Structures are given as C-alpha cells and as structure tokens.
Amino acid sequence: MSRSTMVLIFTSLLVFISLTSAEMTVPRRPLGFVYKDGQPTASVRLASFLDLTCPDSLEAFKILLQVADSFSDRSVHLRLYLFPLPYHTNSHLLSKAARFLDDFTKVSPTNATVFDWIQLVFSSMRYLSTRATSNSTEVQVVDYVTSLAQSLFPVSAEQFKQGIYNASIDRMTRLEWKYGATRGVYATPMFTINDVFVNGDAWNVSEWTARVDNLLQDSVHSGCGARLGASTVVNLLNIFGDPFGAFCAFSHIHLAVFITALQCLFSYMSRN
Ligand SMILES: *[C@@H]1O[C@H](CO)[C@@H](O)[C@H](O)[C@H]1NC(C)=O
Numbered sequence: 395m396s397r398s399t400m401v402l403i404f405t406s407l408l409v410f411i412s413l414t415s416a417e418m419t420v421p422r423r424p425l426g427f428v429y430k431d432g433q434p435t436a437s438v439r440l441a442s443f444l445d446l447t448c449p450d451s452l453e454a455f456k457i458l459l460q461v462a463d464s465f466s467d468r469s470v471h472l473r474l475y476l477f478p479l480p481y482h483t484n485s486h487l488l489s490k491a492a493r494f495l496d497d498f499t500k501v502s503p504t505n506a507t508v509f510d511w512i513q514l515v516f517s518s519m520r521y522l523s524t525r526a527t528s529n530s531t532e533v534q535v536v537d538y539v540t541s542l543a544q545s546l547f548p549v550s551a552e553q554f555k556q557g558i559y560n561a562s563i564d565r566m567t568r569l570e571w572k573y574g575a576t577r578g579v580y581a582t583p584m585f586t587i588n589d590v591f592v593n594g595d596a597w598n599v600s601e602w603t604a605r606v607d608n609l610l611q612d613s614v615h616s617g618c619g620a621r622l623g624a625s626t627v628v629n630l631l632n633i634f635g636d637p638f639g640a641f642c643a644f645s646h647i648h649l650a651v652f653i654t655a656l657q658c659l660f661s662y663m664s665r666n
C-alpha cells in the first residue's frame with residue numbers, strides 16, 4: 395500500500411469518527427437557567443456562560459441581573475449557562491446542585507430560586523475554590539454544599555445528595571457544558587446578545603443598558619414593517635412623510651414589506 399493511500403485511509407477514518415460522534419444528545423428541555431422566567435416574546439436575549447467558582451463570573455452575574463431588572467417591564471430575556479471549568483474542582487458539583495435545585499423549586503413550595511442559589515454559591519466562593527478545598531475530601535465538600543442548600547431550600551440532606559448524584563442531573567449539567575464547548579466558549583464569563591458573542595467583560599450596567607436600549611429602539615422602529623403590512627395608502631403616505639420609516643423598510647431586508655410598499659406605490663400612482 396502506498397504511503398498516500400495509507401494517509402487517505404487514515405484521514406477518511408478520522409473524518410468518519412468525527413462525523414459519527416458529531417451529534418450531541420438533544421436535551422428534553424432547553425439548557426441554561428432563565429431569569430424570572432423571561433419573556434417569551436423578548437426581542438433582546440442576553441446570555442452568559444458562567445463558572446460558579448470564578449470571581450469574574452460573580453461580577454458578570456451581578457451586572458446582568460441589574461440589567462435584566464432595569465428592563466423588567468420590557469422585552470429582555472436573560473439566560474445563564476453554567477460552564478464549569480476543568481481547573482475549578484467544585485464547579486461541576488455546584489452546577490449539578492443548581493440543576494437539581496431548579497427542578498426542586500418547581501415541585502416544592504419555596505420562595506427561593508436557582509438564582510438565589512447561584513448568588514449564595516458566589517458569596518461562599520472563598521470556601522469553595524479549588525485552593526480552599528485542597529485538603530478537603532469530596533464528602534466534606536458535599537456536606538458543606540448540602541448545608542448551604544438547606545439554608546435556602548426546604549430540602550433534606552438525603553434528597554439533596556441524591557439529586558447531585560442523580561445520573562440525569564449529571565447528564566443535563568454535562569450537556570450544558572458541551573453546548574458551551576460547541577459555541578467555542580473557552581473561559582468565563584462569556585456573553586451573547588441575541589445569540590452573537592460580545593465582549594461584555596468590561597461593560598458596566600450603564601454600558602449594557604445602553605446597548606440593550608439601542609436594540610430595543612431598533613425593534614420599535616422595525617414596527618414600521620407592520621404599519622406597511624396593512625398596505626393602505628395612508629401607510630404609504632406615512633413613509634413619504636416619515637423618512638425614518640422608509641429607511642427602516644429598506645434597511646431591514648424584509649421582502650414582504652418591500653413588496654407591499656411597491657404595491658402601495660403602484661396603487662397610489664394609478665389613482666393619481
Ligand atoms: C413565601 O413568601 C411569602 C411572603 O413573604 C410567605 O408568606 C410564605 O410563607 C413563603 N413561602 C415559603 C414556602 O417560604
């Protein structure tokens with residue numbers, strides 16, 4: 395067998411392996427945790443990939459919650475994905491706890507949410523970092539994490555431990571990490587706005603708010619598409635009277651609106 399044939403066979407084999415293992419398990423429900431249940435029709439969707447024992451993630455968490463709260467009456471949706479970094483020993487465990495407690499709040503009467511859990515874990519970070527627990531056994535860490543959970547949720551120690559060692563909770567937590575990996579996440583925190591990565595690391599609340607405001611303005615203006623859609627002459631006159639409306643119709647490449655506008659234009663001209 396020639397050398398090039400061997401290389402060809404080897405490469406094909408690699409391609410075959412990578413193709414056959416390319417598909418991730420599809421989760422039964424969307425990944426991540428949505429803040430205050432979100433707004434189904436939100437026009438601006440913020441998301442962040444966080445690690446629960448990463449100090450920068452704590453900063454991002456505080457800022458994003460303030461941003462989401464400041465748009466509470468408007469269409470902003472915040473989703474957090476947990477992305478436990480391999481060199482943060484306890485992060486996967488804490489992420490599993492988040493997944494379990496989120497499920498727990500849906501079936502048990504409690505006022506605390508998974509966001510309160512994330513907040514509590516962040517504020518206990520000095521006891522949970524890799525360095526802080528370097529002399530601790532996993533049993534000791536789990537006991538400590540259990541006591542944290544019990545300070546917020548009416549969960550028994552046994553129930554909580556079953557939850558964090560539950561195979562389906564573990565699978566879901568791994569999938570969330572894998573999802574981050576498929577999006578190219580390599581550090582925490584990382585951010586997306588409407589699914590596109592942004593360099594939000596250094597943005598304060600006002601900078602975030604300004605960016606979201608801009609997008610909300612845009613989506614308000616794209617409402618002129620709906621005005622056009624009514625395809626009345628009155629709407630057409632609107633466009634001539636409102637240069638921004640006309641700009642909008644062309645800038646949002648929206649064929650239907652454009653065609654409606656043309657139809658309106660022809661009917662307007664044929665009447666005159
Ligand atoms: C939730 O909060 C309300 C109002 O503060 C309180 O009356 C209720 O007992 C709380 N429920 C639980 C399960 O803690």
Ligand SMILES: *[C@@H]1O[C@H](CO)[C@@H](O)[C@H](O)[C@H]1NC(C)=O
Pocket residue numbers: 525526527528529
């Ligand atoms: C771990 O044990 C070593 C040796 O006893 C000690 O020097 C170190 O301070 C301990 N670390 C922590 C975080 O307790």
Ligand SMILES: *[C@@H]1O[C@H](CO)[C@@H](O)[C@H](O)[C@H]1NC(C)=O
Pocket residue numbers: 497556560561562563
């Ligand atoms: C594990 O968790 C899933 C989903 O929360 C639940 O349906 C299942 O009963 C749990 N399994 C065990 C063994 O507790």
Ligand SMILES: *[C@@H]1O[C@H](CO)[C@@H](O)[C@H](O)[C@H]1NC(C)=O
Pocket residue numbers: 598599600601
């Ligand atoms: C936010 O950051 C901008 C730019 O760095 C700065 O001008 C502004 O004063 C900051 N706002 C607050 C509230 O810190």
